[in-house]
Amino acid sequence: MKFLDLVRLVFENLGRRKARVALTAFGVVIGTSAVLVLVSLATGLQRNANEQLYGIGDLTQIQVYPTYGGYYYGPGPSGGGESPSDPVLITNQTLRDFAAIPGVMAVVPRDYFNGGLMLQYGRLEGYVGIIGIGTDNLSNLSLTATQGETLVGKNTVIIGSQVAASFYDPRIRPGQEPPPPPDLMGETIRVVLIRWNQDGTETRKTYQLRVAGVLTETRNEPDWSMYISLDELTKWNEWSMGRRINRDKDGYNQALVKVEDARQTVEVTDAIVALGYQAYSPQSFVEGINSFYLILQIIFGGVGAIALLVAAIGIANTMTMAILERTREIGLMKAIGATNRDVMSIFLGEAAGIGLLGGAGGVLFGWAAGQIINVLALAYLAGQSATNGGPPPSVAVYTPPWLPPFVVVFATIIGLLSGLYPALRAATMIPIQALKYE
Amino acid sequence: MLVQTAALAKRFQMGENVVTALQGVDLAVPENAFCQILGPSGSGKSTLLHLLGGLDRPSQGSIQVDGEPIDRMDENGLARFRRQKVGFIFQSYNLITSMTALENVSFPMQFAGIPKRQRKARAQELLERVGMADRADHKPGELSGGQQQRVAVARALVNTPRLILADEPTGNLDTASGENIMELLAELQRDGATVVMVTHDTRLTKFSTHQVHLLDGRIVPSPNGKPKKSRSRSR
Known part of the structure; x- marks a missing residue:
């Protein structure tokens, strides 16, 4: 049929x-x-x-933190205190190891300022996080600028989209309209670092930084951050802590690992975790x-x-x-x-x-x-x-x-x-x- | 011989009993014969016809039709045999009620894989031959019993079979319509077909060239002493 x-x-x-x-x-x-x-x-x-x-963030980016080990100090007398696992620090060697993982495009160490800090612009004050970034261009982290540039230079700073809005007038009288957020592009702002000494006194150190760029809104951490070079930040931290920092011994606080393709993100994350580090990516969340x-x-x-x-x-x-x-x-x-x-x-x-x-x-x-x-x-x-x-x-x-x-x-x-x-x-x-x- | 059976037997299982419908039937039907199988109901005559047409399988014995041993064929072989070699005419016509006369006649050609246009032409031609051309687009429900049986005859002829098997084709018809159908079958036989027909109506023997009497599943001599072969046809 x-x-x-x-x-x-x-x-x-x-x-x-x-x-x-x-x-x-x-x-x-x-x-x-x-x-x-x-x-x-x-x-x-x-x-x-x-x-x-x-x-939620760049899906090709992985945040890596050191593992400080599961220290366990038992209640026993002396002899205890041996850690079951040594801390795994992010050293310069580590950065090279990460870069060798297939699919990794860039490895960027970064650090926060650990001490007290205040921003001043005219009579306005602001408090935002300062990030020292180990790359010369923020475009390596897929960040773009609405104003200015993303190049990390000396004596300059790149600010997030909401930083200007965080400035306020501390001497405002009740009932007075708060001033509109200033346009900081190209302006020089003063960064005041504050250190407390052993005897309770306070030491201040002031830097003058010119705003070289304003970043596009990301709805994430960069919006509320200021970026300076990692070397500069290391100096600030050394002043704040009163000692020199050896990256091979102290390690970095954090590293950003950028992969070529979002599809490789989870794979690379797993590889980093296998090396003993803590790694998070928005991609694994999305997946x-x-x-x-x-x-x-x-x-x-x-x-x-x-x-x-x-x-x-x-x-x-x-x-x-x-x-x-x-x-x-x-x-x-x-x-x-x-x-x-x-x-x-x-x-x-x-x-x-x-x-x-x-x-x-x-x-x-x-x-x-x-x-x-x-x-x-x-x-x-x-x-x-x-x-x-x-x-x-x-x-x-x-x-x-x-x-x-x-x-x-x-x-x-x-x-x-x-x-x-x-x-x-x-x-x-x-x-x-x-x-x-x- | 177009049809030849040897020691043919058919038994049915009816609950716990075995009913013997046919036993030791040796039948020979020559080509171009009009053979009538006569006998009372329960004599096994319909069973014999079904076996000849490959609608059922014998319990014992052999059947050859047109040189083909159909008792040894598989299902597909039997389907092909039925499609190519035999045309069936049933007492209750068995037309498909949703199809027109033309569609009913051309239906078997679908299974033969004949293209639609050819099917239609052939069906039309056969409806003309049985005198039903003007009713081609009528459905069975709109036709009289005699007309329906004519359509069924046309359907039986559609694949130009060597053997036409008719199971009480006049059983549901009044005398006049029955005569008409018998005339039609006789005409087919005169034109060269071989017809084997089952009936219990002895009045129809005038159309036949051969007669076989069955009783209790066996071939018996003619009950009223007449010779088995009769050529006393009305025309």
């Missing part, structure tokens, strides 16, 4: 029993639309979460979130699949009934020369056809339902974000392009599988018994 003839015959046969086919297919419609809507919902939630994650949503998709899809399973039983039931009713027809087809395979194909085709019709209907139905949910949910969520702050979600239900065709094919296969047993029964009937069946 030719394939086109088979398809035509299958749909003619389905057309003969419109009401029953429609009812059976409706079960499939419910199942497939449930799969479609639920998986789309999980995907939409994931996209939303990823959008909100914007600003954790993504795997959570993948599980959510599977669970949601599973709920839909249960509905599809019920529909599959419906198809099997309908086909079994059809075979009983059409026993004589099966006998006749065999008498006029249909092979077992022909008969099997016809009934499998009918079962798959119900799955196909239901799947196609389910996609339309599910898509429409998704649009309605989108409109309702977005209106609700937009209201929520208006009261809570934060950007409004752009999408609640998102159907990936591969999903509708997949769902239709899946429903067709489900139909085919549920038709397997009835079709096999039909195909193996003895012709004369089928013909004599009343």
